[in-house]
Amino acid sequence: MKGLALALAPLGTLFVGVLFAHVVDEPLRRREPSLPGIVASLFFAITLLFTWQLSTRELPIDYQLVGSNVELVITELGIFVAVAATLAGLLVSIYTIASDEHAGGSEVYFPLVFALVAGVIGIGFANDLFTLYVFFELMAVATYALVPFDVGRAEAVEAGFKYLVMNAVGAVLAIFGISLIFTTAGGTDAGATLALGELQTQLAGMTEPEIYPVYAGLLFITIGFGVKSALVPLHTWVPDAYSEAPSGISALLAGIATPAAVIAMIKCLAVFPLDTVPVGLMLMVFAVVTMTVGNLLALQQSDVKRLLAYSSIPHIGYVLFGFGIGFHYGFDIAFDGALFHILANVFMKGGAFLAVGVVLYQLRNTELAGVRDLESLEGIAYRMPVAAVTLSVAVLALAGVPPLAGFWGKLFIVLGAARVSDVGVGALLALIVIGNSFLSLGYYLPLIKHMVARPDEGGVIESVQRAPTMLALPLALATLAMILLGILPALGLEIVHPAVNYLVELAGTAGFLGVMPW
């Protein structure tokens, strides 16, 4: 082993967690059914502690498990991804202490959750396109089993099937794109590498005829990772997978797994010579289509989980828009916006799906078991105030209402757009984000309206039990985080801004900053 061994600690903890949770689940459950959830929370807390320890060291940290090649590089971006992923994992594992969504399969549920989060952290730490792909697959494979986790329901299996087919095809396209880049950059030569920095240098020196395969690689990588990122028109798995997966898993998918696919895509795209390959422009086009179509589709939903699922699509659009502006025009504030929105998304989407999960959990033994349409949930705020407050704060934050977490990410992206020297283009770009945010109020506000409407007298909602404290705890934590990040954005910027500096440095070495050829 070479380098600081602490670098492997966050991943190592989760890898141990995968095996440990599988082996000790049964004895733990026999002693106390909530113990697997508590142990999972402890593992995530330890991972967070190691990540925090890493963040206090001088970055980047190179680490080799065996031999001399650099295999993991802990950068500020890696720390950001690890913190976001671990917080999402922690939130969901606290939720599972009292919920029963893993019942009948917790010896599989927790290992898969650990693997999902480890995959995301690996994406952040990977310094090589192939390592990044392997960790991307680790995350994806875990979700292939988690989406149809409730295997007794035909809808869950159908959603899992659709998710698996689409994402497996996407993964194959991504590895094909990576192979094309590898080959073009001298894959058969001695010393050929897929390391980000070196690959970037090799590609930067290429001229017209020999760079054509790089364009093909760009296309395959964008489409390949774009499927998991839910780019429109590759998004069709999202409503089924998010709505049929257990709520905790929906929270992980929307909160961190899908944004992690965007990060994977961005890390791959950053190796392209940005002064000849229009990466930023391509991202902006995809982003505008994704946010607009996603919002229009969400407007038509009446099922609360499908509504939240569809509403996840425009948020990927906002994030991509920020990255697009950052890559195209070189404005680091747009990168700030994209990464801040990813961090806020952990609590906004995570909190929203967990709140819905708590409502559905409390309704599971009533006539409304499994019912998720908005009208049937009218008046739920009177019986489950914590869940209703969390859901309300989450959707307001998602809409970008100040002073909540979702406001700042969007503001930074808009400010990035407004900096474009051509005032007309800048105003148009800013208006696209602002307009889409207003559009989203069209489906978020009715959701709140239904929750606070008077419940039917003598109806099921009136008699439903309040959520137990342990179920309310993760909701309260998510709400607190959304408010804190809104009032004190500096808390988030403390890990976001160093990550942005790394991204600017990475993209800057490709020679695009200040060039603005388009």
Added chain:
Amino acid sequence: MVTLAGWASLGGVVIFAALAVILSDMLKSILSLTIASVSLAAYFYLLGAPYAAVFEAIVAAGLITVLFLFMVSLTDTSVVERLESRKATLVGVFALAFIAVAGFLWLSYFGELGVAAQSNFGDFGEALWTGRSIDVLAVTILIFVGVIGSMRLTTAGMEALDEEPETWEEPSAESEAGGSAGTSSDDEPQEEVA
């Protein structure tokens, strides 16, 4: 110049790829494809492309096998029942094979077997262990996750699915005017609005 080992691995690719297509038993077909991928990885390596060999072994023999297992376990419960019944054997064989290959490569790379200097096994070992040891670690976890995930998508839950799909009771259907035609549990519980 293709050596005897090269012809053998190429033959392995052709034979097991053909078997993967011909066999009607899904599990045997998947395993044949995996062996074909491993043979192809060996062929790549013998042709002097150790990195391509490592990628082929990790992606095709590792990831793709897991994906096929998932797909089959979502569609054909009998395969998974058989997997379940032979779990101990499968895990044992897998673990022994992994330890044997890993041990050989490790020793060949570090020279304890004395083959690193004279043979290309050193290159493969180097490519695998010095270049991609984190990937090997991640893929090991990934395959474990794939196997336990495939097991989950089966047995009790899938048996219930085979008998009678359990869907949500929809009290709202009672209040919906047009709901009478769609009251069976097989019906889609959600309308596809988009």
